[in-house]
Amino acid sequence: MNEVFGSPDQKRMQIKGEHLARLLSNDPRYCSHGRGVQVIDYGPQTADLVESLVRLIGASGCEMVPKDISEDFRRELEDRGLRTDVVGHFIGDLNAIDMARTALATRPLPEDLSVSIIDSQSSGELVQAFAEVSMPHGVLPPIGPVMRGISRPGFGMVAMDSNGRPVATAGAVKSRHPDHPMADMVQWGQLATVPDRQGQGVARALGALAILEAASRLGARRFRTGINPSNTASARLCTSLGVRDSDYVIVAALDPDSFSDDRLTK
Template identity: 35%
Template sequence: MGRDEFFGTDDQRAVLRRGRGMASLLGQDRRYTYYGRTVGLAGPEDGGIEQLAALATVQGNAAYGTVRLNEAEAIKMSLSARGFVPVHYDKWEGNRSAIAAARRVVETVSLPEDLTMLRLDASTSDGHLTSLADMALGCGVLPLCGEVLRGLLRPALCLVAIDRTSKVVSCAASSAYAHEDHPKHGRQAWWGMLATDPARRGQRLSLVLGAHALLEMEARFQFGNFMTGVEPGNAPSESICARMGLSRGDFAIVGCTDPRALAAGRMTR
């Protein structure tokens, strides 16, 4: 499966490794989603609750990418009844508005002079990837698997800001989410993994990197539609999504964790 680059606790690394294996098995089936953590289903119409539960049992985590808000509570209750820990995220989405907003950010906001932006690829040093993982995990954000971060597995990219000591102080990522032939979500990219070293917060690093990530996904892979999940009430994340031209609609992302695989009850914040 290529590079064995998985990060986090022992439990998190094991879940990411199983997710990568499931992606190899199911990646050609358009019902399934994968963006570098675990395989899920694009929505309930692509597989019933038993199928989602089976994915979570095998991997330790799985999610529906698009659930109508009025159906989310019933799905969460059903998952709880099966012994899983459900997680609900508001789904924020944007297309032309996101691209326009990203362009405005890039035109008006720059990284501080002591920082350099780097896109990860096959030649990126292990040290830079380890620095990225340490910083992101310290912020409670679980990095995607290394093959996705490096853009080796699917249309995807990860941008980092590096200081003069080669330390990663901020990051943002984007990846294809659903199968390219999925009738509803095939041309929609996941966007996120925004994290910044606490010592550098207030400098709008995530905003700048996030904007560049959106524009590079459009330029390199022709994605013009983006989505991300935000936990309800997470005001900082909601603010940056709004600044980036994404809006909260009538859909949620509903995931679940097997507590036997992840004692913390969730993959990432």
């Protein structure tokens, strides 16, 4: 697994998480977006499950924690010696597909940009280009087998300018077990744009393209992403594409003894 990115702690978490995800692939309680393993739904044993995952790989969390109990759940995890973070859970449905089409019709990707999709046949240079754009913006790329759609259905997208310079990224991964009630939901996002191309609608257009690609390639009918409360620009962008704040939050947990980074991704 050479295509793994981030700090040493993040790399260890991704590699361990990818191996663990294979072992848990038949259990619909879990999912993985290529950045560890998470519990999907909150329930009576969720704290035990999350703590076990954190002790194994350094970081984990629960994706669907109702907002009204999130602080209690967070305190329960912290009482177990874990460090926590709460992230907004934005969700879109079929309406997001229509809004993506409308967004591209009204403001398409700038004409000097072309889009390459990362798959199993893509060069290592293209995967590296994704990381070079996304990581300075705090967006941790999925591990290579996930970004390439090898270990589970997914893809990355890189927008290049006329000189072949990578300027923006997006992607999606279908991470839930087919038996899960929300099996048609994908982790969507990974949006990042180099500073000199910001303010030109590049991220919104590429995000819209990723929604349509996920609908076509992965059969996605629902779209989710996590956004930190301070990241108001991302919240506005996602909302404009029909991926909106929900009644849930993501509660992430880190092992302070094995994971020194403040958070996994922005």
